[in-house]
Amino acid sequence: MQIDQINNLSFWSKLKKPFIGLSPMDGVTDHPYRYIQKKYGQPDVVYTEFATVEGFCRGVTTPLKDFIFDESQRPIIAQIYGRTSQFFRETAIVICQLGFDGVDLNMGCPAKSVANGGSGAALINTPKLAQKIIKATQAGVQDWINGKTVNDCENITSKIAQEVKKRHLKLSQTYQQHRSIPVSVKTRVGFDSKIIEQWLPTLLETNPVAIAIHGRTLRQGYGGKADWETIGKAVEIAKNTSTLIIGNGDIASKTQALEKVAQYGIDGVLIGRASFGNPWVFNDNFSQEKITIQQKAQVALEHAWLHEKTFGKNEKYSFLPMRKHLGWYIRGFDQAKEVRQKLVMTNNSQEVKEILTQYKLL
Ligand SMILES: Cc1cc2nc3c(=O)[nH]c(=O)nc-3n(C[C@H](O)[C@H](O)[C@H](O)COP(=O)(O)O)c2cc1C
Incomplete structure (x- = not known):
């Protein structure tokens, strides 16, 4: 199947533009987080946390945890990294x-831990390898269309393969078919300096369905401001291609996202950090003030409960990763700091419920 055909058949071509998605965030956008964001904010598309292919193909099972999702989260994209x-x-x-x-x-x-090994943003410095990786991923999709399965993957351990097959059987008929899925890229505007004029054409040569661009260089990390002018340049460069350009960086509301769309002509926007404790950021009539602290507390508890339900039976289960979310939900009222201090000591959803009830937030 031609890449163009795969891209045209994909969910991306059916999304109403401009679309606003939930940006992938390691340690944050796990199954419970995505579920809550979809339920209360309805982002148009969501991504998993990034998962290591190097680890996965050497028997590390963490990606299986990253790859948990349910039907409510569609369209859902799995993000991977490696070299x-x-x-x-x-x-x-x-x-x-x-x-x-x-x-x-x-x-x-x-x-x-990622870029020093040549993965992630370091690929901006090795464009030939970046292209090879995109083509290999597209070839993997082609392998699936042609009937290959996890059984044909020589580097995937039997333990992982068994779990993959188990999950596959739980999918509906539609998703059990050997259907095509599109390959996209998420990147930055450069490594040390902004080099979108060289970097973007390299990516475009391989025909990815979409490229999400965070308007910072690797060197900037998360400092400074995202450069939307450079994202605008990317739109110009990709003008005569079918690849969608998605802008990303420092967007705090849907209104702001739509302003960027109007200004730079991007096809969509990804929102990351502004969604912390705030799935309503994706809503049409978003207004932080309209959401009461009681509503937030209710969602915080639901999130905590879902965290327990999703991961509670795991060997190395911990409630710790949930605590930061509780802190993000409980903000913006007189006793917020005091409540947060208690919530970051909790070890299960029952304790969360007790504290929220004690402060009459439930
Ligand atoms: C805690 C955290 C984890 C992140 N993990 C990932 C990741 O796994 N994959 C990825 O492509 N970007 C990751 N990012 C980058 C975000 O997706 C996004 O590009 C960046 O935060 C800028 O968008 P924002 O200003 O809307 O947050 C991460 C960012 C944060 C803050």
């Missing part, structure tokens, strides 16, 4: 078999 093209190819087959709607390649992570 070994064969691993991308095999992981793409697995992602297809798990029923995802798309696969996204992280070429933007600045973390030393």
Whole structure:
């Protein structure tokens, strides 16, 4: 199947423009987070946390946790990172078999643990490898369309393969088919300096369905401001291609996202940090003031409960990753600090409920 055909058939071509999605965030956008964001904010598209193909193809099972989702989250994209093209190819087959709607390649992570090994944003400095990785992922999708499965992936352990097959059987008929899914990229405007004029054409040559661009360089990390002028330049560069350009960086509301769309002609926007404790950021009539603290407390409790339900049976289960979310929900009223101090000591949803009840937030 031609890449163009895959892209045209994909959910991206059916999304109403401009679309606003939930940006992938490691340690944040897990299954409970995405579920809550979809339920209360309805972002048009969501991504998983990034998952390592190097680890996955060496038997590390963490990506299986990252890849948990339910039907309410569609369209959902699995994001992966790494530097070994064969691993991308095999992981793409697995992602297809798990029923995802798309696969996204992280070429933007600045973390030393990722970029120092040549993955994430470091790929901006190795454009030939970046292209090889995109093509290998597209080939993995093609393998799936042609009938290959996790059983044909020589680097995937039998333990992982067994779990993939189990999840696959729980999908509806539609998602069990060997259907095509599109490959997209999420990146930054450069490594040390902004080099979108060289970097973007390199990516475009491989025909990804969409490129999400965070308007910072790797060197900037999360400092300074996202440069939307450069994102605007990217729109110009991609003008005569079918690749969608998605802007990202420092967007705090839907209104702001739509302003950027009007100003720079992007097809969509991804919102990351502004969604912390605030799924309503995606809503049409977003107004932080309209959401009462009681509503937020209710959602915080639901989130805590879902965290327990999703991960509670895991061998290395911990409530710790949930605590930061509780702090993000409980803000903006007189006793907020006091309540937060108690919530960050909790170990289960029952304790959360007791504290929220004690402060008459439930
Ligand atoms: C805690 C955290 C984790 C992140 N993890 C990822 C990730 O796994 N994959 C990715 O492509 N970007 C990741 N990012 C970057 C965000 O997706 C986004 O590009 C960035 O935060 C800028 O958008 P924002 O200003 O709307 O937050 C992460 C950002 C944060 C704050």
